[in-house]
Amino acid sequence: MKPVKRAPHTPDLSKCPTGIQGLDEITDGGLPRGRPTLVCGTAGCGKTLLAMEFLLRGAMEFDEPGVFLSFEETGPELTQNFRPLGFDLDGLIRRKKIAVDYVYIDRNEIQEAGDYDLEGLFLRLSHAIAQVGARRVVLDTIEALFSGLSNPAILRAELRRLFRWLKDHGLTAIITGEQGEKTLTRYGLEEYVADCVIALDHRIIEQTATRRMRIVKYRGSKHGTNEYPFLIDEHGISVLPITSLDLSHRASTERIPSGIERLDTMMGGRGYYRGSNILVSGTAGTGKTSIAAHFAQACCRRGERCLWFAFEESPEQIMRNMRSIGIDLEPWVRKGLLYFHATRPTLYGLEMHLVTMHKLTQQHRPEVVIVDPVTNFLAIGSPAESKAMLIRLVDFFKSRQITTLFTSLSAGGSGIETTDVGISSIMDTWLLLRDIENSGERNRGIYLLKSRGMAHSNQIREFQLTNNGVELLDVYLGPSGTLLTGSSRIVQDARDKAETLVRRQDIERKQREIERKRRLIEAQIAALRAEFESECEELNRTVSQEELGEKVQGQTRARLAEQRQADQPSAGKQERKS
Amino acid sequence: MKTRSATASFEKALTRTQSSNYVLRLFVTGLTPRSVRAIANIRKICEEHLHGRYTLEVVDIYQQPTLAEGEQIIAAPTLIKKLPLPLRRIIGDLSDTDKVLIGLDLRKK
Amino acid sequence: MTRNPSSSQGLHREIRELRARLEEAEHTLHAIRCGEVDALIVSGPGGQRVFTLQHAERTYRLLVENMNEGAAILTRDGGTMYCNRSLAALLRKPMEQIIGNSFLPLISLPDRPAFDRLIREDLATGKALELNLAVDPEGTVPVLLSAISLEMEDKITAVCLILTDMSAAKRQEEELRRAQAGLEVRVRERTADLVKTKEDLEAELKARRHAERSLRESEANLREAQRIAKMSMWSLDRKDNRMQWPPEIFELFEIDPKRFEATYEAFLESIHPEDRDMVHRAYTLSVSQYRPLEIEYRLRMKDGRIKWVKAIGRNEFDTQGEPVRSVGIVQDITERKQREEEQKTLEEQLRQSQKMEAVGHLAGGVAHDFNNLLQVILMNADSLQSELMPGTLAWSECEEISSAGRRAADLTRQLLAFSRRQVIHPVYLDLNDLVQGVLKMLRRLIEENIQLCVVSGHKTGNVFADKGQMEQVLLNLCINARDAMPKGGRITIEIRPEILDRSFCSLNAWAKEGAYALLSVADTGAGMDASTLAQVFEPFFTTKGLGKGTGLGLSSVYGIVKQHHGLIHASSKPGEGSVFQVYLPIVEVANEKSPNPSQPALTGGKETILISEDDTALLHIQAAFLRKAGYTVLTAADGLEALQIYERNRNRIDLVVLDVMMPNLGGKEVMDQIRATGSEVPILFTSGYSQSGIHTDFVIHEQLHLIQKPYEREVLLQKIRQLLDRRTVQKNQP
Known part of the structure; x- marks a missing residue:
């Protein structure tokens, strides 16, 4: 016999995927197939939507037609409610993918006079199921029966029969139930549905509406136990698991440049690991966004996509500011490589951001994500919530091999990093930007606090925001051995330069003196030679004077004088004159 | 002439419907004891209380499921009093005659 | 939460158990109620008891x-x-x-x-x-x-x-019963049938006896019938090759029985030589293929007459399949054959005349367009020529243009004639006179080697015809005859009265019953085969060499004759010459010869002429020409303008020239308007070709004066002068 691999969950329990984003993840594959699932919660928590989306996605994505037995809303009302979510309920009904039956119960119309059963309901359900060949059923919400009919004994017996009937027919069902005072459901539906119970919740926390989902029970299956925030937006429900269920994402050894050459040098000359995350923290105005912009630009230059969540500034503002330091991001935006998503963090709840980031990430499939600044958005929830969320986010990006750069704004004065410390524990690389005060000035320093899995420089480097962007300067150790930055550095420089200048002037002076002396000697030699020649000529002249006469002698002497003038240095000439 | 006679007959029909005629529809499930009881009970009640001024139809929803859908039938048996208005549903095997009579507005509560 | 967990837990457990039991009980109860349980097994002190539920169904x-x-x-x-x-x-x-x-x-x-x-x-x-x-x-x-x-x-x-x-069963039962009943009826019917058959047989026997008696009588009758139907029975003994012929056949074959050895071969001999093989083949095939014989063939009588006969026969064979005897009838079908031939000819002629009609329409349409063009060419050429010195090269060239233009005008005139679109001026005339008048010219046209015979003098009565056109007909026919005899021969012109009766017309599609004057032109030339003959009147069809004939001569003859409600017929055979016969209906009117108006001198005048013409080029050249001739000319571009000008200048205007077809107001309408004012001013119409002009059916009325475009300038001048002079005469006769 072949060795059987240990299955991750009960092998005989087959799952029915809901197609709802995130829900299948936290239920490890979907709802229990062929069994009813109870979805309960307060009014307006999204039960009906979840149930309907389960049916619609079943019909559209898994070719499993479904029946929606509605006790609360009529068919047209349902159609209307689901149209804004992009679901064409009517079309599916026309194509016999979905059947909707509205069960109308009005207590006032009903008089009970003797024994009865709910065979009418059974018949209608089975008729609807037969009509579309349904594999999925939603009963929303069956509790309406309790308010409409007064004999609980019959109701309970019939409900039990109903759930057994659903099971016998292999239908995957969602039964919705209103939350009771202390019980999960007002009429104790959970007693009948033993397989899977999902509770939905809708609370206002710190003025932010938050929807949560919890798997109360899932018989025989692994499932996440946390409260998962979920969101209802124009595409239906999105559920976000707090952490990914496993940490088995691939760690890449590929490096990608940070966009700042000398910063790469600090990291062994090669930049960040792909798929890692980088925290750039610092107080206001230390240049966090500039570092991020360098990274974004480098990413786009490689032809990779970058998604930039801007929580503080508008894209225009960022681009304008970056342009002032010579980084032009606009072409990349135009090319579609760089996508800004700017929101005020407080506009939405925490989970909304998460969902948005999830969605945008799935939409744009970036290689690099920038969250600027992560602190703003952590401020929405409690520190614990924020951290949990961040972990989810980080895991999410990691699992997709996305390199993420978070900027973090440290509150000025509050020492470093009280908040940062919390975040930094989940970060692979931490760049700390600091103001360094010396000689009464503030200057920028960059400090690579940690970088997992690589040798890195641990020196503080000064950097400047120049017209060409961030420039890291040479490491400079002053005479006292402390890091010299700013004008004190320039004074030192100037002093050095002055000394050099003096020294050079000395040398030049000496060189000029030597030259002068050389010329002097040469002039003397030339004068001596001229003297010698003139004496020779005088001798010759004496000889020929007798032969040539007075006139010729005069001309020769004049030419000689000219020759002499041209050849003699001025000093010599002056001397001669004087 | 014609108009007058048509109006007259309409009015006559109206009077008849309003004052006397009961239109009842009973939905049962085949031959289950409850169904049989319900039929027997309603027949008895009708003969005793509505003699000559009722129409009774009995629908076996096993055999005519589509009729159940339009009538919003949940429970079986269900007796629907279609006329006179208001519409009323009486569910159960109709063994509680008093309640049936109340439901049919034949007795005050 | 709970202070005493152990007892609390116990309690909980108990509650759970109880709830489970309750649930089970409820469940069971419900199942029973719903009829979903067929039997219950209850374990008790007395062992297991099975309860089958009465209504669980x-x-x-x-x-x-x-x-x-x-x-x-x-x-x-x-x-x-x-x-x-x-x-x-x-x-x-x-x-x-x-x-x-x-x-x-x-x-x-x-x-x-x-x-x-x-x-x-x-x-x-x-x-x-x-x-x-x-x-x-x-x-x-x-x-x-x-x-x-x-x-x-x-x-x-x-x-x-x-x-x-039970309805199906009942129905079947009913059907069975019905079937049984039906059977009885049929038995009764059958019995009755048998009785009746017996009676019938007796009756038949009686009848047959009677028939035998009458057979002999009817044989005689048959013979008589056959004789009337020109049908005779024959038989051929295949063994001794003897033909059995009744006297009728000898009569039909016009053979003396005494001199005829009635063998098959002798029979073949009696058949038209061209059909002999065919008949023999048919006889042989009918025997070899065991087929009845049916064949039509010709007999040639001793005097050359042809008879058509039809033979039908069948063969008798012995047990070995050898032919023993052939029997059949032979019938004289000559008359039927003739009728068929005639029918075919008639159809052919009808087709031909329809074709001619179509071609005529086409030709007429083209000719019309030419006329206006030619008028401009001719007048311009004449005008130019009159400015030149005769004898110069330019003058000669102008002459060339004019003569070419006139030839073209002739052509279109002939086309129009053929298409019967030529306006004719019919008068009462005697064809004999006509022939005599043209004879002189004819003699000039015909070469020495052709003899011209005229058979005239038969009193024919008058015809109502355009004299010029008829001359044209005669001329064309004679020229055609001449051209058919390049090596000489004889042309015979004959005029005689001819009455075409119904029987003649039934054989000749082209003919129409009535009394006619016949003008026939016969030649002794090469003759024509059938296909040539069929096309002889088609325009542009010519057998003459390229450039020698226009192919319009006979076409225009045809058209003219047709326009005169006459008939024309050509008959010819290769080697036998051709005859063209023109039949013109005789009109019983006293011979009243139209006086030949004397040709007025070719002069201009000083009068004022209003001329209206929508063709601008033509209008200008006409006006210029008339002014040159001394007239004062007013011009109008259409009928309406002409009328307005006339209204303003009615005291000045002596003559109006109107184009028949003009926009806004046609020539005829203009004339009517002018006449409505009481004016008697002479009006001259010019016309190319028109469907709805001033004339009815292209026959012009007495009081109207028309010149046909293209006309020569002289004709215009003559006509104008003539009208002006006549007015003067009328004026002078108060």
Whole structure:
């Protein structure tokens, strides 16, 4: 016999995927197939939507037609409610993918006079199921029966029969139930549905509406136990698991440049690991966004996509500011490589951001994500919530091999990093930007606090925001051995330069003196030679004077004088004159 | 002439419907004891209380499921009093005659 | 939370267990209620006891719902508790109207007492009854009704009914009965048949005896009939090759029986030589292929006459398949054959005349367009020429243009003639006079080697015809005859009266009954074959060499003759020459010769002429020409303008020249308007070709004056002068 691999969950329990984003993840594959699932919660928590989306996605994505037995809303009302979510309920009904039956119960119309059963309901359900060949059923919400009919004994017996009937027919069902005072459901539906119970919740926390989902029970299956925030937006429900269920994402050894050459040098000359995350923290105005912009630009230059969540500034503002330091991001935006998503963090709840980031990430499939600044958005929830969320986010990006750069704004004065410390524990690389005060000035320093899995420089480097962007300067150790930055550095420089200048002037002076002396000697030699020649000529002249006469002698002497003038240095000439 | 006679007959029909005629529809499930009881009970009640001024139809929803859908039938048996208005549903095997009579507005509560 | 966990837990457990048991009990109870449990097994002190539930019939439900028989459950008082689909179908009634109501009304009236009795009886063992169901509207369905009592819950005793539709069975029974009855009827009928057959046979026998008697008589009759039908019986003994011919055949073949050795070969001899082979083949084939013989062939009589006969025959064979004898009839079908031939000829001629008609329309249309063009060419050429010195090169060239233009004008005139679009001025005339008048010219046209014979002098009566056109006809025919005899020969012109009667017309499609003057032109030339003859009147069809003939001569003859309501017929055979016959209807009017108007001198004048013409080029050249001739000319571009100008200058204007076809107002309308004012001013029309001009059917009326475009300038001048002079004469005669 072949060795059987240990299955991750009960092998005989087959799952029915809901197609709802995130829900299948936290239920490890979907709802229990062929069994009813109870979805309960307060009014307006999204039960009906979840149930309907389960049916619609079943019909559209898994070719499993479904029946929606509605006790609360009529068919047209349902159609209307689901149209804004992009679901064409009517079309599916026309194509016999979905059947909707509205069960109308009005207590006032009903008089009970003797024994009865709910065979009418059974018949209608089975008729609807037969009509579309349904594999999925939603009963929303069956509790309406309790308010409409007064004999609980019959109701309970019939409900039990109903759930057994659903099971016998292999239908995957969602039964919705209103939350009771202390019980999960007002009429104790959970007693009948033993397989899977999902509770939905809708609370206002710190003025932010938050929807949560919890798997109360899932018989025989692994499932996440946390409260998962979920969101209802124009595409239906999105559920976000707090952490990914496993940490088995691939760690890449590929490096990608940070966009700042000398910063790469600090990291062994090669930049960040792909798929890692980088925290750039610092107080206001230390240049966090500039570092991020360098990274974004480098990413786009490689032809990779970058998604930039801007929580503080508008894209225009960022681009304008970056342009002032010579980084032009606009072409990349135009090319579609760089996508800004700017929101005020407080506009939405925490989970909304998460969902948005999830969605945008799935939409744009970036290689690099920038969250600027992560602190703003952590401020929405409690520190614990924020951290949990961040972990989810980080895991999410990691699992997709996305390199993420978070900027973090440290509150000025509050020492470093009280908040940062919390975040930094989940970060692979931490760049700390600091103001360094010396000689009464503030200057920028960059400090690579940690970088997992690589040798890195641990020196503080000064950097400047120049017209060409961030420039890291040479490491400079002053005479006292402390890091010299700013004008004190320039004074030192100037002093050095002055000394050099003096020294050079000395040398030049000496060189000029030597030259002068050389010329002097040469002039003397030339004068001596001229003297010698003139004496020779005088001798010759004496000889020929007798032969040539007075006139010729005069001309020769004049030419000689000219020759002499041209050849003699001025000093010599002056001397001669004087 | 014609108009007058048509109006007259309409009015006559109206009077008849309003004052006397009961239109009842009973939905049962085949031959289950409850169904049989319900039929027997309603027949008895009708003969005793509505003699000559009722129409009774009995629908076996096993055999005519589509009729159940339009009538919003949940429970079986269900007796629907279609006329006179208001519409009323009486569910159960109709063994509680008093309640049936109340439901049919034949007795005050 | 709880202070005493152990006891609390115990309590919880107990509650859970109890709840589970309660649940189970509820469940079971419900299942029983729903009829989903067929049996209950209860374990007790007395061992296991099995309780089968009396009404647990969930499975049976489907059976009942779907069975073919109708099923119903009734209470003892006849109320319907249940009904299945089949029963509703059987009753043709919605199910919901059956359940809950009394069943009795569903039984047909006569059967109700029996039914009522039945359901009140003791039905423990079941009973059956045949009865009819009442079915809307007013129908019945026969059923077999089985009833059995049924103990229901709460001690209600019910009756279970099963109803089997018997209508099919009944129908079959009925059919069987009907079939039996039918059989009996047929036996009776057959007996009657036999009796009748016997009677018939006797009658037939009697009749046959009578027939035998009359046969002899009828044989004689047959012979007579055959004789009338020109039908004769023949036989050929294949063994000794003898033909058996009755006298009628000898008569038909025009052979003396005494001199005829009646063998097959001799028979073949009597057949037209061209058909002999064919006849022999047919006889042989009919024998070898065992086919009846049917054949039509010709006989040639001694005097050359042709007779058509039809032979029908069949062959008799012996047991070996050898031919023994051939028998058949032979029938004279000469007349039928002739009729067929005539029919064919008539059809051919009809087709031909239709073709001519179509070509004529086409030719006429083209000719019309030419006329305006030619008028401009001719007038311009003449005008130019008059400015030049005669004898110069330019003058000669102008002459060339003019003569070419005139030739073209002739051509179009002939085309128009052919298409019968030429306006004619018919007068009463005698063709004899006409021929005499043209003879001189003819002699000039015809070469020495051709002899011209004129057979005239027969009094024919007058015809109503355009003299010029008729001359044209004669001329063209003679020229055609001349051209057919390049090596010389004889042309015979003959004029004689001819009456075409019905029998002639029935054989000649081109002919029309009536009295005619016949002008015939015969030549002794090469003649024409049938296909050439068929095309001889088509325009541009010519047998003459390229450039020698226009192909319009005979076409225009044809057109002219047709326009004169005459007939023309050509007959010819290769080597036998051709004859063209022109028939013109005779009009019984006293011979009143139209006086030949004297040709006025070719001069201009000082009068004022209003000229209206929509062709601007033509208008200008005309005006210029008339001014040059001394006239004062007013011009108008259309009829309306002409009328306006005339209104303003009516005292000045001496003559109006109007184009027949003009926009806004046609020439005829202008004339009518002018005449309406009481003015008698002479009006001259010019016309190219027109469908709806001033004339009716292209025959111009006496008072109207028209010159046909293209005309020569001189003609215009002459006509104008003539009209002006006549006016002067009229004016002078108060």
